[in-house]
Amino acid sequence: MPLSYLNNIPLKKKVFFFVKNVINKIQYKYQPNVRYAINRADVLLASTPEEQRVFKNIYHRESYFVNDTGCDVSNSPHNWLTKENKSLNMVWVAKFDFRKQLELAIRIIGELKDLNVVLNIVGGGANEQYYKKLANELQVYNKCIFHGVIPHDEVMKIMQESDLFLFTSIKEDSSTVILEAIGSKLPIVCFDTCGFGPIVDDSIGRKVKIATPAQSIKDFAKVIRDIYNKRDLLPKMSENCLAKQKELSWQFKAEFVTNLYNQILYQEKHTFDILWIDENELTNQLTLTIKAVATAFHPDIRLHIVGSGDMEAYLKEAEKQGIADLCVIHGSVSHDEVLRIMGSADMFLFTSVAEGTPHVVLEAISMGLPVVCFDTCGQGDSVTDDIGMKIPLSHPEQSVKDFAERIEYLYKHREVLTAMSENCKRRAEELSWERKAKEMVRIYNNVKNEKCAR
Numbered sequence: 001m002p003l004s005y006l007n008n009i010p011l012k013k014k015v016f017f018f019v020k021n022v023i024n025k026i027q028y029k030y031q032p033n034v035r036y037a038i039n040r041a042d043v044l045l046a047s048t049p050e051e052q053r054v055f056k057n058i059y060h061r062e063s064y065f066v067n068d069t070g071c072d073v074s075n076s077p078h079n080w081l082t083k084e085n086k087s088l089n090m091v092w093v094a095k096f097d098f099r100k101q102l103e104l105a106i107r108i109i110g111e112l113k114d115l116n117v118v119l120n121i122v123g124g125g126a127n128e129q130y131y132k133k134l135a136n137e138l139q140v141y142n143k144c145i146f147h148g149v150i151p152h153d154e155v156m157k158i159m160q161e162s163d164l165f166l167f168t169s170i171k172e173d174s175s176t177v178i179l180e181a182i183g184s185k186l187p188i189v190c191f192d193t194c195g196f197g198p199i200v201d202d203s204i205g206r207k208v209k210i211a212t213p214a215q216s217i218k219d220f221a222k223v224i225r226d227i228y229n230k231r232d233l234l235p236k237m238s239e240n241c242l243a244k245q246k247e248l249s250w251q252f253k254a255e256f257v258t259n260l261y262n263q264i265l266y267q268e269k270h271t272f273d274i275l276w277i278d279e280n281e282l283t284n285q286l287t288l289t290i291k292a293v294a295t296a297f298h299p300d301i302r303l304h305i306v307g308s309g310d311m312e313a314y315l316k317e318a319e320k321q322g323i324a325d326l327c328v329i330h331g332s333v334s335h336d337e338v339l340r341i342m343g344s345a346d347m348f349l350f351t352s353v354a355e356g357t358p359h360v361v362l363e364a365i366s367m368g369l370p371v372v373c374f375d376t377c378g379q380g381d382s383v384t385d386d387i388g389m390k391i392p393l394s395h396p397e398q399s400v401k402d403f404a405e406r407i408e409y410l411y412k413h414r415e416v417l418t419a420m421s422e423n424c425k426r427r428a429e430e431l432s433w434e435r436k437a438k439e440m441v442r443i444y445n446n447v448k449n450e451k452c453a454r
Helices: 011-030 032-040 049-059 102-111 128-137 152-160 176-183 213-229 233-248 250-266 286-295 312-320 335-344 359-366 377-382 396-412 414-430 433-453
Strands: 088-093 117-122 144-148 164-167 188-191 205-208 272-277 301-306 327-331 347-350 371-374 388-391
Touching: 011 032, 011 049, 032 049, 032 335, 032 414, 049 335, 088 152, 088 213, 102 117, 102 128, 102 213, 117 152, 128 144, 152 176, 164 176, 164 213, 176 188, 176 233, 188 213, 205 213, 233 250, 272 286, 272 335, 286 301, 286 312, 286 347, 286 396, 301 335, 312 327, 335 359, 347 359, 347 396, 359 371, 359 377, 359 414, 371 377, 371 396, 388 396, 396 414
Parallel strands: 088 117, 088 164, 117 144, 164 188, 188 205, 272 301, 272 347, 301 327, 347 371, 371 388
Antiparallel strands: none
């Protein structure tokens, strides 16, 4: 929500949207269910460019833009009333909600009071008298027709008889009314934002950048004034709406999504990607990891190594074991890059023998990544049988064999791996800070009640 457009709303609502913006940003990055869904998805669909930027900037994932509203294809002609010497009839349709920015629309008409323009205002709400008073103060009440809340058929009739659709909303996804305008072959002027920004191009309308209310009023007025002086643009934009209708039709979207689904369904993943993350210290047993992967040798296996330290000795060990070509050395990378690598891996191999509760294991679980580790330290309790496999501490030679057996089993039984990945979501919730906080409060209250009872 662009906060600069919230000047005339109560402080309580301003605080609400400010907090909401902050919470959304935190959830994008850290909410386990969001991270799990995004990183385990084969394909991402975004209904707004803002969502696409989140996927790209935070998760380093590309996505397809598919707005969440569709329209019917209709080749019925638009009822053009405009002529060079007649008024430019515009229509604004929405409920009187501050997100829809009716005040902005009326102030735009105030900037155009020297022109023969009419704004048909369709909708209702608690602030109707305020908007009528504003139109009167700006001396444009005679240019604003308040239709109120009317049946849908009447709304469509007004659209059919208008020259331009003025849409001043600053926050929604695709907006059904934009699709209805396109269905009516009605050219559009709107903000370049949300899900409707990419829909409305120069072939069917004009767009204005999000800035400040004062600047937006000037920008909208300039665009409308240009159209007013070039009426021949409107019939061309109207005819172009037919191609846009087909592009935005439910039929087209159904076929597009079906094709994506079929691509995912029938594509084959040719590699089995094992991820190892840690510092290259003796207790973390990277040499043991390399030997285990070599023992479970298969040309499709890839061992991804992420961490800091001198890799040369371990590369020599990989060459000695004959799997140098199967090792992908990422080195020390950013946290976002770690998440990206986790999102494309099949399993997480954790061979440390001396840890508390490893944060990286919890992160792997939150990403839906099955874990194979030693049954020791904090990871022994965190990794249950439904989300991974554990081996007992014994001696290095036996551990190599044990890890290799688990790798081979999961390589051959992908359905088990898939089930483990699904179960990770539940386990991540069990290990979340929220669950732990509730448990600590419960224990504290029990202790307090016991002491009070003495």
